[in-house]
Amino acid sequence: MIYAGIDIGSITAKAALIEDNRLLATHTVFTGYNPAAAGRQVFDELLMQTGISAGAVKKVVATGYGRASVEFAHKTLTEIICHGAGAHFLNTGVRGVIDVGGQDSKAILLDAQGHVENFAMNDKCAAGTGRFLEVMAQALQIPLDQMGEISLGAENPVKISSICTVFAESEVISMIARQKDRRDIAAGIHRSAALRVASLAGKIHLAPPVVMTGGVAKNKGMLQALEDYLGYGIKVGAVPQENGAVGAAVLAAGT
Amino acid sequence: MTRTIDKENTKIAAAKKMRDIMTTYYLDALSASENNRQVAWITSGGPVEPLVAMDIIPVYPENHGAMIGSAKMGEDLCSKAEEMGYSTDLCAYARADIGCSVAKGGPIGGLPKPDMLICCNNICGTVLKWYEVQARYYGVPLFILDTPVCHTGFFPETAAYVKAQITEYIGFLETATRRKMDMDRMNQVGHLSLEGQKLWQQVLRTTAHKPSPMSAFDAFFFLALIVTLRGTTTAVDFYRELIAEMNDRIAKGISVVPDEQYRLLWDNLPVWHRLKWLSKKFSNHRACLVADTYTSAWCGAIQYIDPDNFLDSIAQAYTRIYLNIGIDQMADQVLDMIQFYDVNGLVMHSNRSCKPYSFGQMDIMRIVQKKAGIPVLMLEADMVDPRSFSESQMETRIDAFMEIILQRGATGRGGQ
Numbered sequence: 001m002i003y004a005g006i007d008i009g010s011i012t013a014k015a016a017l018i019e020d021n022r023l024l025a026t027h028t029v030f031t032g033y034n035p036a037a038a039g040r041q042v043f044d045e046l047l048m049q050t051g052i053s054a055g056a057v058k059k060v061v062a063t064g065y066g067r068a069s070v071e072f073a074h075k076t077l078t079e080i081i082c083h084g085a086g087a088h089f090l091n092t093g094v095r096g097v098i099d100v101g102g103q104d105s106k107a108i109l110l111d112a113q114g115h116v117e118n119f120a121m122n123d124k125c126a127a128g129t130g131r132f133l134e135v136m137a138q139a140l141q142i143p144l145d146q147m148g149e150i151s152l153g154a155e156n157p158v159k160i161s162s163i164c165t166v167f168a169e170s171e172v173i174s175m176i177a178r179q180k181d182r183r184d185i186a187a188g189i190h191r192s193a194a195l196r197v198a199s200l201a202g203k204i205h206l207a208p209p210v211v212m213t214g215g216v217a218k219n220k221g222m223l224q225a226l227e228d229y230l231g232y233g234i235k236v237g238a239v240p241q242e243n244g245a246v247g248a249a250v251l252a253a254g255t
Numbered sequence: 256m257t258r259t260i261d262k263e264n265t266k267i268a269a270a271k272k273m274r275d276i277m278t279t280y281y282l283d284a285l286s287a288s289e290n291n292r293q294v295a296w297i298t299s300g301g302p303v304e305p306l307v308a309m310d311i312i313p314v315y316p317e318n319h320g321a322m323i324g325s326a327k328m329g330e331d332l333c334s335k336a337e338e339m340g341y342s343t344d345l346c347a348y349a350r351a352d353i354g355c356s357v358a359k360g361g362p363i364g365g366l367p368k369p370d371m372l373i374c375c376n377n378i379c380g381t382v383l384k385w386y387e388v389q390a391r392y393y394g395v396p397l398f399i400l401d402t403p404v405c406h407t408g409f410f411p412e413t414a415a416y417v418k419a420q421i422t423e424y425i426g427f428l429e430t431a432t433r434r435k436m437d438m439d440r441m442n443q444v445g446h447l448s449l450e451g452q453k454l455w456q457q458v459l460r461t462t463a464h465k466p467s468p469m470s471a472f473d474a475f476f477f478l479a480l481i482v483t484l485r486g487t488t489t490a491v492d493f494y495r496e497l498i499a500e501m502n503d504r505i506a507k508g509i510s511v512v513p514d515e516q517y518r519l520l521w522d523n524l525p526v527w528h529r530l531k532w533l534s535k536k537f538s539n540h541r542a543c544l545v546a547d548t549y550t551s552a553w554c555g556a557i558q559y560i561d562p563d564n565f566l567d568s569i570a571q572a573y574t575r576i577y578l579n580i581g582i583d584q585m586a587d588q589v590l591d592m593i594q595f596y597d598v599n600g601l602v603m604h605s606n607r608s609c610k611p612y613s614f615g616q617m618d619i620m621r622i623v624q625k626k627a628g629i630p631v632l633m634l635e636a637d638m639v640d641p642r643s644f645s646e647s648q649m650e651t652r653i654d655a656f657m658e659i660i661l662q663r664g665a666t667g668r669g670g671q
Binding site: 065077078079080081104115116117118119120121123124203 | 617624630631633635643645647648651652654655658659662663
């Protein structure tokens with residue numbers, strides 16, 4: 001039996017297929033302005049890549065902020081429950097998930113069965129999200145996917161004191177004007193974002209083993225800053241960005 | 256089994272009468288000066304009974320604030336106060352009230368001008384400065400009743416201190432009205448106040464029945480009388496009728512949430528500007544908010560009231576209210592409610608406006624999770640200011656919370 005999960009995020013749309021408790025494949029596209037079309041596209045392209053017909057997929061669960069726009073989904077579930085299920089499916093021992101996506105970040109506490117015990121999310125603020133890092137990468141004029149690597153070479157990370165993304169951007173621009181080392185600024189940005197996320201983890205008493213999911217998990221600078229704040233190692237799986245979609249597929253199989 | 260729900264049947268009939276009573280009350284207050292009656296503005300937790308006994312019309316800026324919120328006029332009136340220089344961090348009731356006094360706007364065109372202000376700080380510290388501002392603005396006398404926090408208990412010194420102020424309070428009213436307090440009348444009002452509070456408690460307790468005949472959203476509405484008309488026969492008569500209607504609904508098996516599957520407890524003030532949205536949101540999950548810590552505060556001090564020695568006993572009753580006690584005691588009350596109403600989860604509104612109510616919620620959350628083992632949801636919003644409300648974020652949190660309850664099975668209990 002094949003099951004699919006579709007995760008429509010603010011920046012990317014992800015799809016995953018599972019069969020008999022095995023992850024078959026995942027795929028990601030940009031969401032753009034039409035979440036419904038992105039959901040269709042990511043699903044169709046994944047089916048094409050794997051050579052699986054839509055008819056062979058028994059059930060589809062949609063998640064993410066655009067979950068309601070996926071018309072072909074049999075059911076919708078929130079990204080909290082899906083990230084929990086995805087993390088547990090890919091690594092059964094996991095008891096905590098830190099998910100940092102485009103517009104929100106969350107910490108999820110799991111029980112031994114992978115059920116969500118508690119969660120905490122950022123509130124009405126982009127600081128500590130992928131969007132924050134995107135804005136900062138633009139200000140630093142470095143590609144987003146290189147910002148993590150660049151920051152690892154920092155010697156004296158700067159301190160970003162503003163809580164707000166908009167003010168933090170002004171702060172970064174003034175540091176550029178003062179010719180601060182780009183690596184130090186990038187590292188400072190990661191520390192600032194990581195602190196917000198770490199406080200979410202602290203709120204619900206997250207404890208290892210913890211995995212990080214969401215697109216930002218691919219940023220090594222952010223991962224390191226988070227580990228520094230939390231004082232323990234965080235695992236990143238093979239498909240962190242698609243973890244929510246995997247979880248949605250798992251829950252599609254379970255219902 | 257699917258049962259067709261007749262929408263008209265699920266409506267609470269007493270709601271119309273309640274609206275009529277509140278309209279009459281506000282008309283009386285607005286025309287007070289024409290009828291040679293005095294108006295006192297009073298904080299929601301303040302001792303209103305002496306006012307009623309002296310035939311002074313009590314008016315509640317906080318009740319008015321709730322009306323402003325429900326009428327979705329909060330943003331405009333709060334902005335008005337912000338233009339005047341008040342911080343966005345200030346309570347939205349205070350901002351809306353100050354804005355409304357100057358703009359003469361709001362759902363009823365502003366409150367009637369006060370002849371005096373009565374401020375009791377048992378609910379928060381903000382009211383002190385808020386009432387001082389209004390006393391200066393209207394040029395009227397202000398009486399402050401200071402109720403020390405009783406986080407670790409209630410001591411004889413506190414009792415004596417508050418009792419002395421109750422005596423001063425009566426003196427203040429006698430000066431303001433140029434009349435002596437009629438102690439027989441005061442006694443009568445005290446009896447009615449206690450009776451009203453007991454009846455209000457009975458109303459709230461009807462929701463222990465499964466399915467619940469009404470929800471916290473109904474309680475938020477029906478609360479207005481025990482706040483504004485406490486100590487009157489109007490409140491007593493109305494709540495008697497409401498209890499009868501609730502018992503009738505229970506007998507007929509009428510539930511407020513069709514096919515109620517989950518029962519939840521609400522903490523903190525309502526999000527007045529989103530009552531309908533929230534009620535529908537939970538109802539779609541077949542969840543009923545059966546009780547709340549807010550409306551029960553108006554019957555939470557019954558045990559301290561002595562109707563035959565009313566004025567002395569209210570020193571204790573008005574000091575030991577929910578917002579003036581310690582976090583451990585608040586958590587105990589929440590745990591009692593979880594058990595009494597047999598709920599599957601706790602929804603906490605972290606209310607940007609109300610600091611004393613929201614401060615300590617994280618601790619209560621942890622205590623509840625540990626001792627009751629039920630899921631707890633923290634929603635960040637504001638009772639009046641819609642700028643602190645994000646619909647899609649709210650939606651995701653509520654959906655996720657209900658998914659967690661569903662995942663845990665019928666009882667929702669994690670068991671620790």
